[in-house]
Structures are given as structure tokens and as C-alpha cells.
Amino acid sequence: MQPNTQTVSSVTPLMVCTDIEPIAAHDNRKTVGEISVDNPRMSCRNVNVFYGEKQAINRVNLDIGRHEVIAMIGPSGCGKSTFLRCLNRMNDTIDSCRVTGEILLDNQNIYDKTLDVVPLRAQVGMVFQKPNPFPKSIYENVAYGPRIHGLSSSKSDLDIIVESSLHRAGLWNEVKDRLDQPGTGLSGGQQQRLCIARTIAVSPEVILMDEPCSALDPIATAKIEELIDELREEYTIAIVTHSMQQAARISQRTAYFHLGDLIEVGETNQIFTNPQHKLTEDYITGRFG
């Protein structure tokens, strides 16, 4: 796949984030670049995350556009996974974790006390670092979500959802003759595509991916990257990656995190060829991280 440097018209930046007050202890707190996009799918404002007393994310402001792949990069421990988990309230499952600020999905605050997180986590699905199929058949791995979310009214409905999800995840041809075999029997790359099929099966709007290729070989990685590019037509994708090459290949926008601060965000091409912040430059040129 060629590096994707095209801009998506729906993510045209509207403003530069200059209205966020810097806090003295954090010289680098003010994000450089355009945090806003036109008609965002998700919109994060003043997001802080604490584990007990320790602050892991500092007042992050960021919009996520429709049909874009946004890559989140930065050194280990800078808060990429923590921030990603805020987007579908996965941090709720960690006892010591507290999230403040506002995160909107289609203009609805996902932290609203009345909001049910079960449908939220279908709308904003997640794919993890290590493929984690259920210890069930390939068919059941994909059918489980639509069944518990009541998305199918009959067995034939469910069959259609399973087939189309496996198709969209680029796995159908490889598994169509062995749908009743265990998902865990597939190769690592196939398992990750099965997990993507499982996420797609419940009709998400956003797919979060936390280093989805880090356990895969280069060929399986290339397949997932191709798939991510195709999935962008239908979904919004936020991906954490430790590979700058991967971020450059698959994303339209890139966000650089450092010690819990969102240092810089911009078009991927600009971030990698003309970073505005010294910390971003140090990281992408390999001087740091």
C-alpha cells in the first residue's frame, strides 16, 4: 500500500487550539495544531485521567472526524492506551481510574450518568493488541454480539450478519468452510481479523485499535493495514501504534502524546515531514522514545 497522504474533506480543520490555558507546571501542555474538525464523530474536551492520585492524561482536547483513521503515537507510558480507553469508557472497568472532562459521540456525552455503556461499547468497538477470540467457534465469535444486542430476529438473519462481517474483515474466503471450528485455531493474523469481524458485527460507528499488529508478522500486518484503509469508508478508526511507519501508511491525521499531554496533532503528512513542536520532531527523528 502506498503512503496515504490524502486529506479527507470532512476533517478540514476549523480552528487552532489557542484557547486552552497553559498550566505553569507543564510547559508543553498547549497542543500545537488543529484539534478541531468539521462535523466530528467524537469530540473530547478537557479530558483528564487519573489512576488514584496519579494523573495519566492532562486536559486533552481532540476531535475525531468521520471516515478518518487517526493514529495516536508517542513513547511508551505516555497515555495512548489510557486515552483510547476513554473513548468507549473502557477505563470504567479499572477501579482506581477516574476520567473528567467531556467526550461527545455524535453530540451526546458518553459520560452522561444515564448512558448505558453496553450499547456504547458496540457503537465504539475495540480491537486489542493481542487477538482475543472467545473460546468458541468462528461462527459464534461473530454471532455472539449481534445476538446479545438483539440485532437479529432469526437464524438466517444472524447467518447474513456473520457472513457479511467476515467478508468486510477480509476473512470469509479463508474460513467459510470451517465456521464451526474454534476461533482460537486460526493463525494470529486471522484471529485479529476475526476480532475485527466480531467488532463490525454489532454495527459500530467507531473502531478503536490498540496496537493491533504488534503481535503479528509483516504479512499479517500488511493485510490488517489494507483492511483498515477499506474500513475507513464505513467507520471512524482511532489506532494506537508504536510504528511510525504504520501511522504514516494508514492514517490521515496523527496525534503525538508525551507524558499525558497531547503535544501536537495534524495531518499525518505534516506531522512526519514538518512537525511544529520540538518534542514531536525529537520523537519522529528517533532522538527520543
Ligand SMILES: Nc1ncnc2c1ncn2[C@@H]1O[C@H](COP(=O)(O)OP(=O)(O)O)[C@@H](O)[C@H]1O
Ligand atoms: N491500570 C492502571 N493502573 C495504574 N496506572 C496505570 C494503569 N494503566 C496505565 N497506567 C499508567 O498510566 C500511564 C499511561 O499508561 P498507558 O496509557 O498504558 O500508556 P501507553 O499506552 O502510551 O504506553 C503510565 O504511567 C502507566 O503506568
Ligand SMILES: [Mg+2]
Ligand atoms: Mg499502550
